[in-house]
Amino acid sequence: MDYLEIIILVLSFVVLLGLGVPIAWTLGISGIVTLLLNVESISAFTTIAQQMATGLNSFTLLAIPFFILAGEVMNRGGIAKRLIDFAKTLVGSLPGGLAYVNIFAAMMFGAIAGSAVAAASAIGSILGPRMEEEGYTKEFSAAVNITSSTTGLIIPPSNILIIYSLASGGVSIAALFVAGYIPGILTGLLLMGVAAFWAKRKNFAVGERSNLSEVFSTFIKAFPSLLLLIIVIGGIIAGIFTATEAAAIAVVYTLILGFVYREVTVKNLPDILMSSVNTTAIVMLLIATSISMSWVMSFENIPQDISAALLAMSDSKIVILLMINFILLFVGTFMDMTPAVLIFTPIFLPIVTELGIDPLHFGIMMVLNLSIGLCTPPVGTILFVGVGVAGTTIEKVIKPLLPLFLAMIIALLLITFFPQLTLWLPEVFGL
Template sequence: MDYIPILILVLSFIVLLGMGTPVAWSIAISSLLTMLVSIPALPAFTAVSQRIGAGLDSFALLAIPFFVLSGELMNKGGIAHRLIAFAKTLVGALPGGLALINIISAMLMGAIAGSAMASASAMGSILGPEMEKDGYSKEFGAAVNITSATTGLLIPPSNILIVYSLASGGASIAALFLAGYIPGILTGAFLMIVASIWAKRKGYKLGNRSSLKEVFKTFISAVPSLFMLIVVIGGIVTGIFTATEASAIAVLYSLVLGFIYKEINLKKLPQILLDSSATTAVVMLLIGASMSMSWALSYENIPQDISTALLALSDNKIMVLIIINLLLLFVGIFMDMTPAVLIFTPIFLPIVTKLGIDPVHFGIIMILNLCIGLCTPPVGSVLFVGVGIAKTTIEKVVKPLLPLFVAMIIALFLITYFPQLSLWLPKLFELL
């Protein structure tokens, strides 16, 4: 095993990040430096440039800009307010009611918008001040908002599941979407249990109990938003349209809904398009750069070397999954989710498939691992959004975050070692 390419790749990437180089450029430059070990400069520059372009040449990736735009339209289109009102009637009277409302609303918002950032931004802006007014500490509110926002990355439609499908070389997007439901809901349920216990210990006041009439009224108000889930996911699962076509339908549906709710008008559209374009540009640059690193890894046979070394340590499925989970939790601390999925899927997927683990199941394990990373410094993007909206500091949020991290890790353990939680729904639909 030649350690030089691995050392150059890892060390150059860490040094570039430490210097404050943007993640996408750090990935591309470290890939180039790795290639310069093996081939002359001109072919190395050409190969990395071509890989960045070729990495974006995928029909499936067209779904990402559409889902980003639909998420932006939903965020600005009044959908979050209606989902929060519905969640409030369901759990508002329980211990930690507002925290539970935040978690359920984030799950619903994430399921519709497919974006943790959009969910954290919407829920933090709307529920944060309300929680503070009711006596909740802003740090606890921020911690709940940060962790619950990531559940939408498991519950479909989710851009990162599309990215994993691409990186895995053919895992079904429909199967991944179905596989994400139970793990996403389970993670949300564990977060709710911890938030409720924390709120009871701190003595936060209970909300008012809602009547059946109020529940029905808020549900009817939220139905048009929730119906989009049936249209998008139902269409993909039944094969009526692809994920890319579904993303375009989601844009049209959310745009019409925004106009019906009178939250979006022609004056607001240019800014919405600009914001979604900026987000898409960042994501696509990360994808292109990550694909160049994946190619550089393959060229240097690094995935095969790591696979051999890991299986030499142990061929026990339980032990290998523990090692991979620990590595992914560590990776998530220092790397954003999209490049992590694109770079580490080709490394770890051959190992787990040799051990008989389903690629769809492994995709859910990987995404949940990296969701935890989104909530941790120094790179956790959702952490910074949540802290910024709450107008507090990372140091103050760490204490209430820790028990919520424990909840997510318990969910990760169950999902890792009970594959039925991920595979039951996809297999059920196969039988149908």
């Protein structure tokens, strides 16, 4: 087995990343360098360009810019505030109530917006000051906000699940969306358990109990936002429209909602569109270069070499899954989710399929695993957003983050070794 291509690929990637080259450029250059081992320079550059263009030629991927735009409208449309108010009437009176509110609101907002960054920014900016007023430390508030924001990547609709569907060669997006509910809710509940323990230990304040009329009032205000989930997910499951069509409907619905709430005006639209375009451009460049690197790896037979090496170490399903999880946890600390899913799905999916693991189950496991990486340095996007919104530093946030990390890892292990947590709902809906 020739490991030269693997060594060159990994070495060039690590060196470029260490030099501070943006991840998208790092992926593209590493792919070209590896391809030059066996292909002439003109052919190598032409092939990479072709693969980047071909990789983006997908109707499924059109859902991503629509969901990004919908998320941007939601972020500015007063939706987060209404969800927070509703969450506070439900769980705000429990010990560590505002921590619960943060997690619960992040689960709802992240599910609606499909963006962990949007959830961390919107929920953190609103709840952070409130939590400080009631005696919570900045660091604890930031830690809760950072980890809870990732639940929206698992609870649908989720852009990263769409990308996994593309990378896996066609796992049903509808099935992935439905499969994400129980793992996402389980992760949120475990985070709430840690937050309750920490709040009791630190004697954080307990909020006032809300009466039924307050719960009903805040629910009515939040209901139009929550209705979007029913429209999007219900429509996809029922086969009324595709994920891409659902994303377009989400844009129209959120715009109407933003105008009704009077939080979005015609003057805001250029800024909203420009922000969405910038985010979409970054995501699409990452997807294009990731797909080109994935093609190079396939051309050089690197996935087959890695598969053979892993299977040679053990034929135990448990051992292989633990090794894959460990590798993905490590990868997630320095690589964004999008390229990680596009590059490592073709490597690990054949291995787990050979072991009899459902691709649907593996997809949820992979996304949950890489979500943890978003909360860790040195490239943790949500970590940087969370500490920035809270006005604190990474060094101070690490201590309260550690028990929350542990909760997420426990959720990952449960999802990994109890596949019915992922597969039960898709089976119920016949997906």
